[in-house]
Amino acid sequence: MYELTEAFRIALAQIGAHKMRSALTALGVIIGITAVTLMGAAIHGMDVSFERSLDLLGNDVLYVNKWPWTNMVDWWNFVNRPPILPENAARLNKIIAATPHSLLEVSVPVCVYGVSVKTGTHQASGVFLDGTTYAYARLLTADVVEGRFFTPEESDGGRQVGVIGADVADTLFPGQPAVGQSMMLGGQPYRVVGVLSRQGPFLGRFSYDNQIFVTIASARKYFGTPRNGGTEVRVKVRDPARMDDAVDELIGAMRRVRGQLPGERDNFTINQQQAFKSQLDPVKRVIALVGLFITGLALSVGAIGIMNITFVSVKERTREIGTRKALGARRRTILLQFLIEAVSICVAGGLAGVAVTFGLSLFIAKSLPNLPVDLSFTLIAISMLVSVVTGVLAGFAPALGASRLDPVDALRYE
C-alpha cells in the first residue's frame, strides 16, 4: 500500500525532472486521445441531432404514404398505386372507433403544399403549407406558444385560419404579436390563430419552423388536392412500445379503407421514424470503424513512444533499481513503479487530449453550428480508461524487464 503511494511520488518526481521528455512522449497519447474523443464526440453529436430530428416526426406517429421514405430503388412498384386521399383518414377513424382495444388513437389527413405567404409589408416564400384537421393538435410535436390550434368548428367549416411556425412568424410579423393578424395565402386572406414553438432543422435539411397549418377544407379549395404523394394520413399510436402491433393493425385497417382484396399487395406504405434510423445505422458503423482504425493507429504510435521512454527510463536508472532491490524492493514494487510512471504520462496525455477536444468542440460549435459535436461525460471516462490501458500495455514490457533485473548486475551497471 505504501509502496503504491511511493510509486506515485516517484512517477511524479520523475516526470517533473524530465518535463520536456515527458511532454514530447505524452504528445503521441494526446494526439491519440484527441482523435478518440473527437471521433466519439462527432458520432455522439450526430446521434443527438439525429434523435432530435426524429423527435420532430414523433415516435408515436405512423405515416401512411404512397411512397416509402427511404427505399426508392424499385419505384415502379409504387408509381401506379392509387393516391392517398384525405377521405381515407375519415374512413380510418371510423374503423378505429369500431375496433375494441384499438392500438391506434386517431388519424388525420395532411395535404402538403409549397407556397409563398405575404402580408402588406413582408413576404416569405418556400413555406410548407399543411392542410389538416383540428385533430392534428394531438400529433403536434411543437407547442402552441401563442394563441391556439384551430377548433373543430373552424376545421369542419373550412375557415380561413392558420397556425404558423416560428420562422414564418418572425418573417411576417417581426417584433409584433402574430395572433389576430392577417396573411395572404394563394391570394386568400387567412387569420393567424396560433404560433408554434421553435423546433429547429430536420436532419439539417429543412426547418419545421418554416411551416403553416391551415384547415384542410380551405387548402383543398384554393390549392387543390395533391395526388402523387402530397397527401398523407398520419396516425397517432396509443402505446409506442407496441409499435409493431399497431403497424399490423393499421395495415389491416388501411386495406379495408382502400378496399383491397386478400392476396393483393398493399397499395400504400406505412412510414415511421424507425426507417431513418435503420438507414443511418450502417453509416454510423462505417464511421465508427474508420474512426476506430485511425484512433487505434494514433494510439499505438503514442503507446510506442511511451514504451520507448520507459525503456530509456529503466536503462538510466538501472543502478537505482539495484539500490532499491538491495534495500528490499520486491519485483512487484519495481514493476509497479515503472508501470505507474508510464500510466501517469498516458493519463496526463489523455487529460490534455480531452482538453484539446473540448476546445475544438467549442470552436466547431461556434464556427460550424451545423456540424454537431458533443463531448459527453461517458466519452471522457472512456478516453481516460483508454489512456490507462495504453499506459499499462506500453509500460508493461519495460517495467517487467526492470523488475527482473539481477540486483548484482544492476548495482554494477555504469
Next chain:
Amino acid sequence: MNPPPEASPPPAALPRPRPIRPPGPLVIAIDDVAKLYVMGEETIHALRSVSLRIHRNEYLAIMGPSGSGKSTLMNMLGCLDTPTSGRYEFNGRNVAAMDDDELAAIRNREIGFVFQTFNLLPRSNALRNVELPLIYAGLPPEERRERARQALADVGLGNRLDHKPAELSGGQRQRVAIARALVNRPSILLADEPTGNLDSQTGVEIMALFEELYERGNTLIVVTHEEDVARHARRIVRLRDGLIASDEPA
C-alpha cells in the same frame, strides 16, 4: 605556580582500548559454498569452496585482491546472489532455496548495505533516502519519518534532514547511507569498500563511526582491500582464488 591538576591535558598518544564484545548467536553459516559463472566457453570459479560462520556482535573484515572472490562472497552474504552449490543459512533459514521476493525481504529486514559509491537517490533528501527501506517494510509514514530522523541523528546528521545528496559532503553522504542501512535494525551491516570514495581524513571519521556502531551493539562486515580499514575489525578473513586463505583475529 602549580597548575590545577584537572587542567593537565590527557596523554595524546595513548591507544584507546579496543573492547571486544562476546559473540552472540550464530547469524551466518556458510558451508562449502561455490559460485560458478559461465561466460561463453569459459567457466569462472568465483568461489571454489568457502565455509564461514559469523555471529552476532562480530566485527569482521573480508579482504583479498581483486579476483579473489571477495565481491562474490559479499553479494552472497548480502543475499543479492545465491550460491551455485553449498549451503547458506541466515538466522537458521536456508537462503539458497529462497526466491527473489524472499531474498528481498531478507535484504530489507536483516541486512543493511553500505556501498562504496553511497548509492543515494539523487532527487530525494536525506530523510527520504533513509526512509526508503521502511517503505519497503510497509511502515506507516509517521513511524517511518520518526525512525529515519532518529537514524540520521545517530550518525550525527540530525540537522541535515532536508539536504539532497548533492548538497552534502562525501562523508555526510556515507553517513546518510549508513543511517539508511541501520534504520530497519538489521542483523548485520554489510559495507563494501565504505571509504573507497572518501579522502583519508573522512575515511578515518567513517571508520570511527563504525567503531562506535560496533560498540553500540551492531554486527559489522566490511569488505575491503585496504589494510588500514581492515585493521579496525576484530577478525579478518582473507580470500585468495575463491578460497579462504586465512581467518584470524585482527
